[in-house]
Amino acid sequence: MLQLYANEKLPYCYSTQCLNLVSRKDAATHLSCSGQGWSSIFEVADASCRLCGNPLGQSKVHSGSRGGSVLYSNLNHLKKVVVRVKECSASLCKAMHRVFPTEEGLFNVRDKVLISFDILLEWRELFRRGCPVLNFIEAKTVLLTMKLNKDQCPTMEKISYYNELLYNGFWCFEMMTERNLSEAVCGICGVIGEVYLGDGNEKNCCSNSKIVYPSDGVPLKEMMGLEDFLQKLKLHLMEKVIYTKANNDLVINSEELPPVIAPVLRGSVVYNSENEKKSVFLKNSVASESRFTIISDIDLQQQVAGIKVEFENTGERMVIGILCSRGIHIPRHGVRDIIHCIDPINTALQWQAMRPRHQ
Numbered sequence: 111m112l113q114l115y116a117n118e119k120l121p122y123c124y125s126t127q128c129l130n131l132v133s134r135k136d137a138a139t140h141l142s143c144s145g146q147g148w149s150s151i152f153e154v155a156d157a158s159c160r161l162c163g164n165p166l167g168q169s170k171v172h173s174g175s176r177g178g179s180v181l182y183s184n185l186n187h188l189k190k191v192v193v194r195v196k197e198c199s200a201s202l203c204k205a206m207h208r209v210f211p212t213e214e215g216l217f218n219v220r221d222k223v224l225i226s227f228d229i230l231l232e233w234r235e236l237f238r239r240g241c242p243v244l245n246f247i248e249a250k251t252v253l254l255t256m257k258l259n260k261d262q263c264p265t266m267e268k269i270s271y272y273n274e275l276l277y278n279g280f281w282c283f284e285m286m287t288e289r290n291l292s293e294a295v296c297g298i299c300g301v302i303g304e305v306y307l308g309d310g311n312e313k314n315c316c317s318n319s320k321i322v323y324p325s326d327g328v329p330l331k332e333m334m335g336l337e338d339f340l341q342k343l344k345l346h347l348m349e350k351v352i353y354t355k356a357n358n359d360l361v362i363n364s365e366e367l368p369p370v371i372a373p374v375l376r377g378s379v380v381y382n383s384e385n386e387k388k389s390v391f392l393k394n395s396v397a398s399e400s401r402f403t404i405i406s407d408i409d410l411q412q413q414v415a416g417i418k419v420e421f422e423n424t425g426e427r428m429v430i431g432i433l434c435s436r437g438i439h440i441p442r443h444g445v446r447d448i449i450h451c452i453d454p455i456n457t458a459l460q461w462q463a464m465r466p467r468h469q
Contacts, residue, residue, distance in 0.1 A: 113161060113205070114160055114161060114205060114207065114208075115208075115210070115348055115352070116341075116344075116345060116348075118210070118286060119286060119287070119288050120212065120283065120286045120287045120288065121287070121288060122287050122288055122289055124227065124231065128215065128227070129215075129227070129228055129231075131215060132183075132215035132226050132227055132228050133228065134146070135147050135148050135214065135215065136148075136183045136184060136185045136186060136226060136228075137185060139181070139183075139185070139186050139189070140185040140186055148181065148186075148191075148214060148216070148224075149191075150190075150191050150192065151191065151192045151194070152179075152191060152192065152193045152194065152209040152211060152218075152224070153169045153194045153196075153209065154166070154169065154194070154195060154196040154207045154208065154209055156196070156207055159198040159199075159200065159203060159205055159207070160205075160207065161198070161203055161205045162198060162200050162202075162203045162205070164198055164199055164200040164203060165198075165199050166196040166197065166198055166199065166207060167196055167197045167198070167199050168196070169194040169195070169196055170194055170195060170196075170197075171192070171193070171194055171195075171221075172193070172194075172195050172206075172208075172220075172221040178190050178191070178192065179191050179192060179193040179221060179222050179223065179224065180222070180223055180224070180272075181216075181223075181224050181225075181226075182223050182224065182225040182226065182229065182254075182272070182276065183225070183226040183228075183229065184226070184228065184229065184254070187254035187255065187257060187258065188254075188255075188258065188262070188264065188272075191224065193209055193218070193221045193222075193224070194209070195207060195208050195209070195221065208221060208352065209221070211224065212227075215227045215228070217230060217279060217283055218351070219275045219276065219278065219279035219282075219351045220275055220278075220279075220350075220351050220352065220353070222272075222275055223272060223275050223276065223279065225276065225279060229250065230279075230280060230283050232250075233246055233247065233250075233280055234284070243277060243280060243281075244273070244277055247273055247276050247277055247280065248273055251269060251272065251273055251276070255269065275351075278347060278350040278351055279351050281347050282344075282347040282348055282350065282351045285340070285343055285344040285347050285348075286344060286348070291336075291370070291371075291372045291373055292372045292373050292374040320359055320360060320361050320362065321361075321362055321363075321364050321367070322361060322362070322363050322364065323364045324363070324364065324365060330363075330365045331363050331365055331366050332365075332366070333365060333366055333367070333368055333380070333381075333382045334366050334367070334368055335368060336368045336369075336370060336371070336376075336380075339366070339367070339368050342360075343360070346360045364382075365382060366382075367382060368380060368382060369381075369382060402439050402440060402441060403437070403438050403439045403440065405438060405440070410438075410440060410444070410448065411448050411451075411452065413433060413436070413438060414429055414433075414445060414448045414449065414452065415452050417429050417432050417433070418449070418452065418453055426442065426445060426446055426449055429445055429449065430442060430445050433445070
């Protein structure tokens with residue numbers, strides 16, 4: 111079934127008319143204006159299979175789905191709708207055709223949730239400003255749920271289920287969106303924009319737990335092209351929003367990962383050298399040949415700041431001890447400089463308490 115939608119793309123920019131259409135349909139649906147809002151039943155319009163050309167069967171509810179489907183919009187939060195699919199009648203095909211109501215400003219997530227484009231675009235802007243994805247999805251769900259009557263409020267288990275669907279749906283929406291990486295390069299000087307690191311919030315950073323690093327004696331795989339790699343991510347996320355049961359995690363070998371280089375800056379030959387340089391960004395902190403740990407200044411500052419928040423009056427020696435218990439071995443002067451930077455007031459007070467003659 112993924113073959114049907116592998117080439118589906120969405121535009122990055124949406125016109126004012128498109129967004130106003132979403133708002134009008136949302137309001138008309140809320141006010142029950144007949145013929146002006148979204149339909150309560152969404153069905154596939156095709157009569158023949160887009161893969162083999164054979165007739166499609168009768169409309170039916172997606173097999174394996176639990177309960178009904180809902181709208182997820184600003185004015186029609188969790189409004190019940192019916193979403194039906196059609197299956198190819200050919201025994202060798204059996205491709206399932208789904209509703210793809212993008213022309214109505216809705217994005218279909220696993221035939222369970224139809225989310226309006228204005229919410230997805232709002233989330234995109236929040237993500238661009240550094241907000242953790244799951245945080246703003248949960249916050250939006252809480253806010254919209256507050257508008258419901260008590261008898262309409264779903265259980266916490268149901269809310270968690272919807273949030274998981276929305277999380278996968280947001281990433282799939284972004285992967286299906288067309289982008290030009292070269293547009294990130296300045297048209298005047300040709301320099302690519304500076305990339306800022308995350309704020310240390312685990313939910314706002316990509317996890318490296320599914321990246322497999324090479325073992326001794328195991329032959330390395332070839333590096334993928336950037337476009338092929340992005341297509342692989344797109345298909346993986348589309349699988350999560352199409353199939354009712356798609357919980358397989360995507361595992362990638364580190365040597366397959368391509369560097370993200372804009373096409374206008376990319377040469378004819380591209381290398382992946384991460385496995386050769388002990389990267390502190392792709393791997394956990396590793397000990398160098400000396401007794402000290404290789405760790406970036408930002409990571410170390412976050413570690414020390416976390417210790418100071420948890421143990422407010424912790425001194426230099428205790429901070430070093432806690433870092434050592436975590437397997438991070440740092441010279442004392444490095445820890446001292448960071449403490450002076452992030453906690454100058456307590457540092458000065460401790461210094462005066464140790465040297466009363468200077469008061």
